[in-house]
Amino acid sequence: MDSFTALLDGFASALTPQNLLFALIGCLLGTILGILPGIGSTAGMAILIPLTLTMDPTSAIIMLAAIFYGGAYGGTITSVLLNIPGEGESAITCIDGYQMTLRGRAGAALATAGIGSFIGGTVATLALVVAAKPLSELGLRIGPPEFFSLVLIGLALLVGLVGRSVLKGLISACLGLLIAMVGIDPVMGLPRFTFDQPHFFDGISYVPVLVGIFGLGELLATSGGAAPKPTAPTLRQLLPTRTDLRRAAPAIGRGASIGTVIGLIPGVSAAISSLLAYSTEKKVSRHRDELGSGAIEGVAAPETANNSHSNAAFIPLFTLGIPASPAIAVLMGAFLQNGLTPGPQLFTEAPDLVWTVIASLFVGNLLLLVLNVPMVGLWTRILAIPYSVLRAVIFAFIVIGSYAVNNSVIDIYVMVFFGIVGFVFRQVHLPLAPLVLTLILGPFIESALRESLQISQGDFGIFVDRPLSLVFLLVALAVLAASVFSAGLKRKAGLPTDAEV
């Protein structure tokens, strides 16, 4: 019951006017960013990190987390109304969601997605509350060799599952690690790859890198297209019928469990959860024949699954210190930027903060449901703003965001450089997710490896001598081998490519 008492205290703190306001701002901003073409919640969080530096850390994290799960809801809106997935995890929703729009049932689709997201998010957050204590105790027993091997599982899953080419995933991961090497070496204090620029002694700040790769890179890659215009459903259309609810309920239940379980696995993006939930419906749903032609299950299941995944992804972050996806990696960046290292120690070092953030997940999910479903009309009006105007405004923000981290113009150039990198990556189909994960985790991976080898006095056997580490390594190897051999299969199955962006 310890966890639940702590959670109640967390609620008391999350419901203070200030924290409630930041959760609300985060939900609204996340939805807008999810809707906007060319900028997802991952880039949105990265852009807004500098603005949160002057805030109280708890409020800052609450707001950024709300942007994160609010983004998924925004992505749903464009998937259903325009057949354009604003976020990768909503891609599968396009199929039945857009068909429902064509039949004049967009409102019911969006409302069902909203209800499903709320239920999915709440179930996953409950799982977080239950799992937090035992898992963080396990996390405290994990030493550097186990941590290193565990991260390798996450990387193997990411490289193997998300991209279609294992080779390209590995290249992307190595490049991310290399960027993370820039700066003063953590053990010896020697500058590495700093080009004699004092600015880089602290390493390349990941905010301009992420803003460049996700924000500018995407804007450059889509610079030739014009955004189509949606029509907003009326409020009356928003109400799902009783049949809708009856049909959606089992799909929501299945989606919530799939998302919660898959969300626990580091390295697997929410797109995989929504894909799995959709294919499960195709197999077990009573109306499986209607899937693909506007069935409510085709919206309810994946939308529930991706939101429960997003919330479940906090579990490995809080208990083991491992970000499960690029978006969570950016959030981890926000923790680090605020002087907090996510992981099992956080429960003893800053229990108030952790439990307040967890409580705010419940609050934020409820806010999204109450606010966003009736506000669909307003959101679609944002899409009616000419793309050139939106783009100009986004440019202003990415410049300010990059500058404000260190008050340095060099970071704007860094952002532009990584914008080109992101653009080129998209043109040659190099996945971005492995790069982002290794960029954030790089220093942790390196110190885990070096500390392990210091413990063993240079003997690599330490990774296989310790049973837990050996198991992790074997799992990582199996995942990588399986993904190499199933590359052709995956291509046929049409798995999402860089699904988290």
Add this chain to the structure above:
Amino acid sequence: MSDNTNIPASTAAGGPATADERRRSVLPLLVAALVVAIGAAAFIGSRSLGYWDDLGPGPGFFPVWLGVLLVVLGLVWFGQELRARLRPETPENPNRPAADEEETPDYSLPTVLAILVSLCVLAACLELVGYQVSMLVFLLFHLLVVGRRGPLQSLVIALIGSFGVFYAFTRLLTVPLPVSGIPFLRDLGL
């Protein structure tokens, strides 16, 4: 991404697309070569850092291996891309590498260049003439020239984005934005 996503029509239709396609098909080779070069640079650059010391692996240990890995992976990729291009061209298999079967969103090279150059110019001017003036000009350029919006609409948005945002950030959010390095302009509050 699902097959029925409504991404704007790709350049595959013809016209200027052929030149575009050709450029795209060379790009993976260039990038693969660049990966090899970066790996080699990392390897060479990290040898002086100290591979191993009394405490265990030194600062150069990790980057040396990363460099080796990048060189190997880059070479394999280069080989794959090259082999895909050398394969005889058939109607079902136009001269495109297998990995390129995914759809790439449409981009316009002049716009890409305009965005990149304007951002660099903005960065260069930011501390010289201050945020407000440089952002005003930057936004006007993107709204009037690149976006072809009307003059009044452009001016209003540009003023909000430059002077309005400056006020909001420096006064309300206490995030400092650069002012002009030229004393005369600074005295004017720019």
